Amino acid sequence: MRRLTISIDDDLADTFDKLVNTQGYANRSEAFRDLLRAELDSQRLQAYPKGPCVATLSYLYDHHERQLAMRLAHMQHDHHDLTISTTHAHLDHHLCIETVILQGRSDEVRAFAESVLAQPGVKHGKLHLVSLKA
Numbered sequence: 502m503r504r505l506t507i508s509i510d511d512d513l514a515d516t517f518d519k520l521v522n523t524q525g526y527a528n529r530s531e532a533f534r535d536l537l538r539a540e541l542d543s544q545r546l547q548a549y550p551k552g553p554c555v556a557t558l559s560y561l562y563d564h565h566e567r568q569l570a571m572r573l574a575h576m577q578h579d580h581h582d583l584t585i586s587t588t589h590a591h592l593d594h595h596l597c598i599e600t601v602i603l604q605g606r607s608d609e610v611r612a613f614a615e616s617v618l619a620q621p622g623v624k625h626g627k628l629h630l631v632s633l634k635a
């Protein structure tokens with residue numbers, strides 16, 4: 502491991518320390534490493550939009566919504582090459598939560614996620630995509 506020394510202005514340092522505390526990091530180094538990884542990942546995704554990735558897609562939906570559960574299952578079958586696994590939990594009489602683990606080309610994973618999230622009745626969806634491009 503290499504030690505880096507950086508200088509930043511007071512306001513930014515205060516804001517960074519607040520982030521370290523509120524996010525529960527053990528120290529600044531760990532927080533900085535995560536910020537750097539996130540930025541590098543974002544740059545990789547921009548540089549290699551068709552590069553390999555893994556991702557989780559999570560969303561809530563009402564299973565009483567007309568045909569929605571069936572449509573979502575159809576979409577996953579149509580993209581079985583991208584869909585590694587799906588976890589489903591029944592939250593109450595109406596609401597379900599699903600998390601889909603995806604792997605494949607970043608642009609294809611993103612397009613699949615966007616089409617799922619665009620379905621009427623799918624709420625609070627979020628894609629977390631991690632580039633595997635070195």
Ligand code: NI
Nearest residue numbers: 564590591597
């Ligand atoms: Ni359910």
